[in-house]
Amino acid sequence: MTVSYTVPGLSTDDAEQVVAALQGRLSAYNDLHLTLKHVHWNVVGPHFIAVHEMIDPQVDLVRGYADEVAERIATLGASPKGTPGAIIADRTWDDYSVGRDTVLAHLGALDLVYNGVIEANREVMALTDDLDLVTQDMIIAHTAELEKFQWFVRAHLEDMRGRLSTAGADSESAAADDARADG
Ligand SMILES: [Fe+2]
Secondary structure, three states, X not given: OOOOOOOOOOOHHHHHHHHHHHHHHHHHHHHHHXXXXXXXXXXXXXXXXXXXXHHHHHHHHHHHHHHHHHHHHHHXXXXXXXXXXXXXXHOOOOOOOOOOEEHHHHHHHHHHHHHHHHHHHHHHHHHHHHHXXXXXXXXXXXXXXXXXXXXXXXXXXXXXXXXXXXXXXXOHHHHHHHHHHHO
């Protein structure tokens, strides 16, 4: 993505690298807030209402983060891509795989979803350490809240010894199976 002007003190070459990283986060956040609504609608069984209602504030937060990232891309002189097609073109992860299922199955799968989003955010934090501290500061703030919400998810999957039922799971369906079996 080429930019012809950017913020003062940043080269257009550096801005292009930052924009490319931010476009990945924009599509990840757009995917995440849609996926969270899917969970909100599909979770069933005991503790339904607690998890159904736990999800919505995070949807609002992540939608706000997508807005901040998109506006940072525009501020840097580029065009944010916010269409459904952009999400699919940008994504390096699979579509969320769990349909109507229990609280534990969804939270097990969501634990893995958050692993992916947070790991990628940390890569952008490392990249922007040299390139653009303003962008880095924004992503740091997002990551702190995403990590806190992942703790809300993990608190449902943790036993009294502090072990996660999803430990070692390498796919959403495996994590959902492990969490379901533990419940
Ligand atoms: Fe709702």
